[in-house]
Amino acid sequence: MMKAWIPIFVILPLAGAFLIPIISRYFSRFGRILAPLIMLILTGLGIMFFFREEPVLIYHIGGWKLYKGIPVGIQFVVDGLGVLMLAVINLVGFLAAFYSISYLSKYTGEKYFFALFCLMVAGMNGVVITGDLFNLFVFLEIAVIASYALVAFGIEKEELEASFKYQVLGGVASLFVLLGIAIIYWQTGTLNIADVAMLLRESDSSQVLVFVQILLIAGFGLKAAMIPFHAWLPDAHSSAPSPISAMLSGVLIKAVGVYAIMRLFFNMFTMNYEISMLITVIGTVSMVGGVLLAVGQWDLKRLLAYHSISQMGYVVLGIGMGMVILSVDGNRAVAALAIFGGLYHMVNHAVFKGLLFLNAGAIEYKTGTRMLRELGGLSENMPLTASTSLSASMAISGIPPFNGFFSKLIIIMAAVQGRFYLMALLAVIVSIITLASFMKVHRYAFSGVPRFKNKKLFGEAPFTMALPMVVLALLCLGLSLLVIPSVRNIFLTPAVDALINTLNYAKPILEL
Amino acid sequence: MILYILCFILFLVGLYGVITRRNVIKIVLGICIMEYSMNLLLVLIGYVEGGIAPIVVKGVEDTNFVDPLPQAMVLTVIVIGLATTAMLLAIAIRVYKKHGTFDIREIKNLKG
Numbered sequence: 001m002m003k004a005w006i007p008i009f010v011i012l013p014l015a016g017a018f019l020i021p022i023i024s025r026y027f028s029r030f031g032r033i034l035a036p037l038i039m040l041i042l043t044g045l046g047i048m049f050f051f052r053e054e055p056v057l058i059y060h061i062g063g064w065k066l067y068k069g070i071p072v073g074i075q076f077v078v079d080g081l082g083v084l085m086l087a088v089i090n091l092v093g094f095l096a097a098f099y100s101i102s103y104l105s106k107y108t109g110e111k112y113f114f115a116l117f118c119l120m121v122a123g124m125n126g127v128v129i130t131g132d133l134f135n136l137f138v139f140l141e142i143a144v145i146a147s148y149a150l151v152a153f154g155i156e157k158e159e160l161e162a163s164f165k166y167q168v169l170g171g172v173a174s175l176f177v178l179l180g181i182a183i184i185y186w187q188t189g190t191l192n193i194a195d196v197a198m199l200l201r202e203s204d205s206s207q208v209l210v211f212v213q214i215l216l217i218a219g220f221g222l223k224a225a226m227i228p229f230h231a232w233l234p235d236a237h238s239s240a241p242s243p244i245s246a247m248l249s250g251v252l253i254k255a256v257g258v259y260a261i262m263r264l265f266f267n268m269f270t271m272n273y274e275i276s277m278l279i280t281v282i283g284t285v286s287m288v289g290g291v292l293l294a295v296g297q298w299d300l301k302r303l304l305a306y307h308s309i310s311q312m313g314y315v316v317l318g319i320g321m322g323m324v325i326l327s328v329d330g331n332r333a334v335a336a337l338a339i340f341g342g343l344y345h346m347v348n349h350a351v352f353k354g355l356l357f358l359n360a361g362a363i364e365y366k367t368g369t370r371m372l373r374e375l376g377g378l379s380e381n382m383p384l385t386a387s388t389s390l391s392a393s394m395a396i397s398g399i400p401p402f403n404g405f406f407s408k409l410i411i412i413m414a415a416v417q418g419r420f421y422l423m424a425l426l427a428v429i430v431s432i433i434t435l436a437s438f439m440k441v442h443r444y445a446f447s448g449v450p451r452f453k454n455k456k457l458f459g460e461a462p463f464t465m466a467l468p469m470v471v472l473a474l475l476c477l478g479l480s481l482l483v484i485p486s487v488r489n490i491f492l493t494p495a496v497d498a499l500i501n502t503l504n505y506a507k508p509i510l511e512l
Numbered sequence: 513m514i515l516y517i518l519c520f521i522l523f524l525v526g527l528y529g530v531i532t533r534r535n536v537i538k539i540v541l542g543i544c545i546m547e548y549s550m551n552l553l554l555v556l557i558g559y560v561e562g563g564i565a566p567i568v569v570k571g572v573e574d575t576n577f578v579d580p581l582p583q584a585m586v587l588t589v590i591v592i593g594l595a596t597t598a599m600l601l602a603i604a605i606r607v608y609k610k611h612g613t614f615d616i617r618e619i620k621n622l623k624g
Contacts, residue, residue: 134585141592148599152606158621160607164536165622167600171543172530174596178550178589179523185582186557235622 002052005045006059006076009086009129010139012038013122017115024111031114032101038118039094042125046087049078050490055497056508058131066511071192075131079505080494084343085128085259088350092250093121095468096243099358102462103243103365113153113241120146120247124255131509133181133191140177140256144170144223147252151240162235169232173222180215183208194506197268206272213275216264217282224257226316227286230309234293237305242361245301249308250354254346258312262319267498267505271327280320284423287313291433300360300370300441304353307396307437310430311349317423318342318411322499325418332500334417340488340496341410347492348395348403348479355392355472359385362461362469363445367452372441377450381458384466386446388473393442395476397435403479410483515556522549536604536614540597547593551586558582 016038020031049057057078064073078086097117104110123143130136148170152163185191187208188199200209218229225233233253237245265271265279290310297303322339325331362385363378364370379386395402398409408431415424452458460466481487498504506512526549529542558579566577604614611619 134588138588138592141596145592145595145599148603152603155606157610160603160610161619161622164600164603164607164619167596167603168530168539168543171596171600172527172546175523175543175546175550179553182550182554182557191581239622 002049003057003059005049006057006078006129007061008045009042009090009125010076010122012042013118013125017118017122020115020118021111028111031111032104035114035117036094036097036101039090039097039121042090042121043087043094046083046090049083049086052078052083054508055079055494056505058509069510071190071195071509074135075192075509076129077131077505077509078129080496080498081259081262081343082128084347084491084495085255086125088347089121089124089128089251089255092350092354093117093247095354095471096246096250096358099246099361099465099468100241100243101464103241103361103465106365107153107241109153113150116146116150116153117244117247119143120150120252124252127255128259131193133184133193133196135191136193136260137174137178137181140223140260141174143252143256144174147244147248150244151236151248153241153244154239158235159239162232162239166232166236169222169229173219173229176215176219176222180212180219183212183215187212192509193263193268194509197503197506198510200268200270209269210272210275213265213269217261217275217278220257220260220264221282224253224261224312224316225286225309226257226282226312227289227309228282230286230290233309234302234305237308237357238299238301242301242357242364245305245361246354246357249305249357250350253308253312254315254350258315258319258346261316262499263505265323266502271323271502273324273327276320276323276327280317280324280420280423283313283316283318283320284426285313286310287317287430288426289313291430291437295433295437295440298372300363300372300375300445301357303372303437303441304356304360307434308349308353310434311345311353311396313430314408314411314427315342315346315349317427318345318414319499321411321414321418321420321423326500326502330418334414336496336500337410338414338418339499340492341407341414343492343495344410344482345404345407347482348407348476351472351475351479352392352395352402352404355388355469355476356396358465358469358472359389359392362465365465366458366461372444375445375451376448377446378452379446380450381452382460384460385469388469389446390442391473391476393438397438398431399435401480402476403482404476406480406483516553519549519553519556522552525549534615534617536607536616536619537601539616540600540604543600544593544597547589547596551589554582554586554589 023030059076061074123139126139148167222229294306319342322335325335395404398405526542526546560578563576563578566580
């Protein structure tokens with residue numbers, strides 16, 4: 001029965017994006033009610049899907065079933081990995097939408113903000129659940145075009161410049177992806193991911209496939225801001241309104257970048273050693289480079305944006321190590337551990353980086369600046385922001401009771417067991433530099449001499465901004481429970497299985 | 513085969529324009545050229561030597577049809593291209609109003 005609910009993830013936000021600008025003409029607060037409500041419903045639905053009756057749920061759009069074993073229509077597919085992404089996207093989306101209610105008092109055009117927000121969520125949900133390559137491209141474009149507009153939402157000099165940079169690089173990346181998809185269609189004559197996967201295992205046209213894989217790594221790598229392609233991310237993520245920064249850093253680069261790489265390279269292509277090694281090296285370079293660029297920043301949101309590159313490097317490193325071990329037929333338990341670490345860190349990163357951007361937004365909302373040298377003593381003015389920010393900082397730099405510690409520990413353990421000693425060493429060093437960088441943030445922003453004496457003017461953030469921060473701070477602690485095996489088996493193990501057993505995705509779709 | 517290679521060269525021409533040009537509008541045009549080369553490539557992939565339009569009516573079943581799927585894809589890509597180009601040009605006009613120039617060397621408030 002749950003199959004029939006799958007298209008809701010796309011229909012509901014799309015309908016919201018359509019209705020909000022129209023009804024807001026007559027009832028101006030419609031957007032701020034409808035958008036968080038839609039996200040709350042989708043969050044509940046996403047969590048419900050963890051307890052689905054079959055491992056892979058398939059919805060045939062328009063009722064176009066298989067014809068003689070060949071998929072003719074487009075399928076929406078929800079498997080272990082998809083449901084994990086859906087839950088994270090909609091949960092962070094709900095909290096960001098709720099946070100925006102007060103935050104948007106600084107801006108005009110509230111209805112357009114919430115309409116674009118819904119459109120972006122519809123695109124990301126679509127990327128995650130679609131089973132068709134061209135459909136994936138279409139949803140990807142929906143998500144990123146909405147995000148271009150949202151980055152430029154402030155229409156000041158910096159926002160416009162950042163948005164233009166983001167659009168040019170994003171447009172080139174989309175065309176690389178499209179070129180890759182076109183060549184896949186040329187070679188195989190089908191666009192269905194499952195069908196392509198089976199056909200590629202029968203035929204042998206490896207020369208062309210290497211070219212396609214490089215194109216797709218470049219395209220999705222640009223979307224995920226891995227290091228040779230990272231130039232747009234610090235500008236775009238620091239210029240956007242803070243709830244949108246939280247969505248971009250917390251969710252968008254995962255849904256349209258890393259998720260697409262995982263889905264296509266595990267479940268569609270046959271793995272080979274060189275490409276897997278390339279992905280691992282890109283992850284390692286991002287991890288080290290991102291943190292080195294972050295240390296010298298004095299703009300709080302810019303610093304957080306560089307840390308996003310570094311933390312996504314951890315995720316790609318975990319995934320890449322799993323691919324390398326699988327491609328040489330190594331120990332599958334170690335590969336599972338590496339992939340588990342990568343996915344776990346991805347979930348954790350969505351939570352703590354979302355929280356850090358919301359904290360930065362609260363500081364900017366109250367004080368009007370985000371330059372660290374102009375701040376000081378804020379823990380007296382904003383005790384809640386200071387304490388939630390402290391828990392997120394400890395999570396991102398890997399201090400024990402918080403979730404970031406466990407995921408980093410698992411990635412490092414997997415690296416040692418898989419004999420990637422250099423990567424393990426670099427991961428430890430990067431974690432220490434991250435800690436130093438966040439100690440700087442707390443030293444300059446929250447402790448020290450209070451600069452803002454008037455407590456009435458510079459007090460705590462309003463309720464709608466404080467609640468999402470508290471929820472995310474509790475999640476920073478609560479997600480540590482995912483290391484306990486019985487909890488892990490519900491939430492993360494199905495996702496790891498979906499990636500490790502590469503044909504588990506294709507077989508139910510083709511009814512083999 | 514020569515047609516496919518020409519298509520790919522057109523793609524690279526657009527990419528070259530995006531990378532080397534300094535004028536904001538010329539960068540947008542470079543992206544448009546890349547997009548058109550992709551549309552051409554998609555249509556070429558679906559082309560069959562001596563094929564006819566894939567409209568099934570009585571009497572013409574089982575003839576040599578061209579592949580209709582890439583044509584549907586091209587239509588979608590054109591629509592998406594319209595959205596991206598409109599968005600790019602809207603931002604370019606705003607950039608010109610704020611900065612007073614189309615030269616990207618002079619639009620550099622963000623760095624580091």
